[in-house]
Structures are given as structure tokens and as C-alpha cells.
Amino acid sequence: DSGVTQTPKHLITATGQRVTLRCSPRSGDLSVYWYQQSLDQGLQFLIQYYNGEERAKGNILERFSAQQFPDLHSELNLSSLELGDSALYFCASSPDQGRGTYEQYFGPGTRLTVT
Amino acid sequence: ELKVEQNPLFLSMQEEKNYTIYCNYSTTSDRLYWYRQDPGKSLESLFVLLSNGAVKQEGRLMASLDTKARLSTLHITAAVHDLSATYFCAVSYGGATNKLIFGTGTLLAVQP
Numbered sequence: 001d002s003g004v005t006q007t008p009k010h011l012i013t014a015t016g017q018r019v020t021l022r023c024s025p026r027s028g029d030l031s032v033y034w035y036q037q038s039l040d041q042g043l044q045f046l047i048q049y050y051n052g053e054e055r056a057k058g059n060i061l062e063r064f065s066a067q068q069f070p071d072l073h074s075e076l077n078l079s080s081l082e083l084g085d086s087a088l089y090f091c092a093s094s095p096d097q098g099r100g101t102y103e104q105y106f107g108p109g110t111r112l113t114v115t
Numbered sequence: 116e117l118k119v120e121q122n123p124l125f126l127s128m129q130e131e132k133n134y135t136i137y138c139n140y141s142t143t144s145d146r147l148y149w150y151r152q153d154p155g156k157s158l159e160s161l162f163v164l165l166s167n168g169a170v171k172q173e174g175r176l177m178a179s180l181d182t183k184a185r186l187s188t189l190h191i192t193a194a195v196h197d198l199s200a201t202y203f204c205a206v207s208y209g210g211a212t213n214k215l216i217f218g219t220g221t222l223l224a225v226q227p
Contacts, residue, residue: 002157033214043203043217056212090157094213102146102213106158 003027004093004107012113018079021110025072025093031055032074033094033104034066038087049074081114088112117142117208121218128194128225136221138187138204146207147187148215149178151200158203162189194225 003026013019025032034046036059045058049068060066063081068074078085088111092104118141128134138147146165150158162171164180164187171178175198177190187204201222205215 031213035215035217042219043205045214045216048212048214056214058214092158102207103148103160103163104213104215105160106150108157 002105002107004091004105006089006091006107006110008110009108010111010113012115013081014115015081015083017081017114018077019081019112021076021078021089021091021112023074023076023091023093023107025074025091026105029093029095029105030072031094032068032072033092034060034074034076035090035092035106036087037090037109038084041087043090046076078112083114086112086114117144117206117216119204119206119216119218121204121221123221124219125222126224128191128198128223130195130225130227131193134191134194134223136189136191136202136204136223138189138218140185140187140206140216142208143182143185144206144208145182146213147180148205148207149187149189150203150205152203152220153200161202191223194223196225196227199223199225 005024030051037043046060048056066076088109090109091107094104120139149161162178167182169180180187201220204218
């Protein structure tokens with residue numbers, strides 16, 4: 001158990017809908033990262049937040065957005081869903097920048113199925 | 116743009132034999148990670164390699180990093196069935212952001 005929690009575990013929804021995925025980082029970790037894992041794209045970095053501020057963006061679609069709240073939990077919002085958005089979405093957290101290995105600890109993931 | 120390549124993509128191993136997975140990356144980075152993923156599960160951190168020549172070992176797995184060649188290897192000694200999983204290398208890209216760029220993964224299957 002990495003200490004990172006994600007809810008829900010599974011989500012089944014229809015095309016065109018909007019969903020919110022939630023992540024709680026390990027206690028004390030300020031950085032939260034979101035990754036998408038799919039069969040055709042592999043594991044891709046989406047976005048990073050650090051202490052409430054967006055730090056880096058990757059291959060994140062405009063239909064997707066994220067935020068990190070004052071209690072450091074993060075939410076990934078996916079809207080106008082398409083079949084191709086079906087994937088496993090991971091959240092990872094790491095300690096404050098500048099300390100140690102910058103190791104990222106991954107949550108259990110949310111499996112999103114768009115029908 | 117940083118690219119990370121792993122090979123082989125699939126490795127069928129016999130028990131008690133030794134194997135190596137290779138991870139090449141295209142631009143300079145000072146942090147390389149190895150993760151293990153069981154089917155349908157999360158990513159489990161195996162090793163973090165921070166400097167040229169770094170070598171880390173845990174059980175039957177040993178990882179090394181050559182930053183000049185932009186190459187990391189994951190060596191498996193005397194494979195056992197418990198090691199069957201998908202292994203990913205990931206390279207830190209973007210300085211302080213530490214976003215990870217993952218390789219394609221190597222699916223290891225240990226045959227009795």
C-alpha cells in the first residue's frame with residue numbers, strides 16, 4: 001500500500017458525459033501527478049500540481065482539467081467523454097521538491113470505461 | 116522531446132536462468148526509475164537511480180545506470196515465477212517538475 005488513495009476504483013459511463021476522479025496523496029506529499037494508461041498510448045503523464053498550483057502539463061486534452069485543493073487532494077475532471085478515453089488513470093504523489101529521490105508513489109488507479 | 120525505449124517488449128524466461136531488460140532514453144536526465152506492474156494493479160517502485168554508474172540490487176533484480184550512454188539495465192538473476200509481471204522504466208523530464216516519461220514496458224513471463 002503506497003499511501004495514495006484514489007476513488008472510485010471503477011467507473012462506467014456513456015459518451016458525452018462528465019466524470020470526476022479523486023486522489024488523496026500520501027501524508028505530507030505536496031506534489032500530485034496524474035497519468036493515463038491505455039493499450040494504445042501506454043503510460044502518459046497528464047498534469048502535475050504542487051501545493052495547489054499547476055506545475056507541469058503533458059498530453060492532457062482540453063476536455064480534461066484538474067485542480068489541487070488546500071488539503072492537497074486532487075481531482076481530475078474529464079468531460080465530453082469519448083470511447084478513446086477509456087483507460088486506467090493513476091495518481092501519484094511525491095514529497096516536497098528538493099528532497100531526496102523525488103520518488104513517485106502511485107495510487108491503485110481508477111479504471112474508466114466509456115460505453 | 117524525451118523518448119524512452121525498452122526492449123524486449125516481451126520476455127519468456129525459464130526458471131533459474133538470467134535475463135536483462137534494456138532501457139534507452141533520448142535526452143539527458145538525472146533520474147531513472149524502475150517500476151513493476153502486476154495485471155490490473157498499480158505501479159510498484161523497484162529502484163531509483165540518480166547518478167552515473169549507480170547500481171542497486173534487491174533480491175534477484177539488479178538495476179544500473181549509464182548516463183553517458185543514456186542506458187539503464189534491469190538484470191534478473193535465476194528467474195522465478197514470482198517475477199512474472201510487466202516492468203517499466205521511467206525517466207524524469209523537466210527539471211524540478213519531475214514528470215515521468217515511461218518506456219513501453221516489458222512483459223516478463225517465467226515458464227516452469
